[in-house]
Amino acid sequence: MSTALIERWRAHLAHDRRRSVHTVRAYMATAERLLAFLEQHRGEQVDAATLGRLEQADLRAFLTSRRMDGIGNLTAARELSAVRGFLKFAGGQDARVPQLKGPRVKRGLPRPISPDEAMALAGDIAETAREGWIGARDWAVLLLLYGAGLRIGEAVGLTGDVLPLADTLRVTGKRNKTRIVPLLPQVRAAIETYLAACPYPPERDAPLFRGARGGPLSPALIRRAVQGARGRLGLSDRTTPHALRHSFATHLLGRGADLRSLQELLGHASLSSTQIYTQVDAAHLLDIYRSAHPRA
Incomplete structure (x- = not known):
């Protein structure tokens, strides 16, 4: 797993994007899960160049593995969003992110009190x-x-x-x-x-x-x-x-x-x-x- 890439992603989220500590932690965890999955799925060391060659099938396989972990639609949608952000960051200006439609999430209404x-x-x-x-x-x-x-x-x-x-x-x-x-x-x-x-x-x-x-x-x-x-x-x-x-x-x-x-x-x-x-x-x-x- 490319720990240097993960660390650059963390710094980008925290300092460039000014994300909260909770968001940084969640997005890093997603990136780490993605890299670990791809190394096992593709049988090779994963770096930025590898991420630039990913196809829809790779992302679909990753989400399927996460589904097998028991996550629901909302978590899957958030996971996919975090993956897209990570791939854009890893690929730079010329990043090519496979298009994959996320799960449909029914948005609940806020519930006010009197x-x-x-x-x-x-x-x-x-x-x-x-x-x-x-x-x-x-x-x-x-x-x-x-x-x-x-x-x-x-x-x-x-x-x-x-x-x-x-x-x-x-x-x-x-x-x-x-x-x-x-x-x-x-x-x-x-x-x-x-x-x-x-x-x-x-x-x-x-x-x-x-x-x-x-x-x-x-x-x-x-x-x-x-x-x-x-x-x-x-x-x-x-x-x-x-x-x-x-x-x-x-x-x-x-x-x-x-x-x-x-x-x-x-x-x-x-x-x-x-x-x-x-x-x-x-x-x-x-x-x-x-x-x-x-x-x-």
Whole structure:
């Protein structure tokens, strides 16, 4: 296996493409699986030149072997996408990537929760926290997800340089892209209440939201808190931190927000990622119709 090629692929993903640690790890694993398979399948050492001679049959055989490992359509589609990216990188400007149609993946709709559920969830987590300042912290983080549409990683990634708070907030999202989101008075007040109670003074280059010992707040802690609260409140398994972001988008769209504005607020790279919320809103209206109309 060409370890040098794998290492160049890792550096390209991490530094040139600015992919997340999780994405880099997943794409490297795919490349390593592909090279290991090809060496056994073709009975020869695999290098960049070998990859440039691959045919559809080679990729189909690789996906078949992965299917035998038990992967589903979604994983197979992601695997094929990663393989294509790796082959383009290995071949350079003259790369020839065999065309192979991936498996059809049914795209699921985001599942928002109601405003009452969102507030009940955040309130329960704040009230059951072991310390008052931790409850204020979790309340502020969850309001950022629901009230500003942040991803959980974006919320816990905020640093002290966002202070003093204003009517808007600069957020760094995926691929280090920044965007400006409005900061509702309630959300700003929640953050300020947390800062006043937090035993660790804010520092410009330090995390805004701290863990119990003063380190960066882990998204896993928020996810576990949400899991516990939804059990206590009897909410469904779809009640997750990311569902708050979905709810933000769905409720804005339902109140007349246009797709382009919503795209900017959510930090989506393409409009197609945002358009799925039109289906969510239609599905929500249909649910209301079916439950309320006497003839439904």
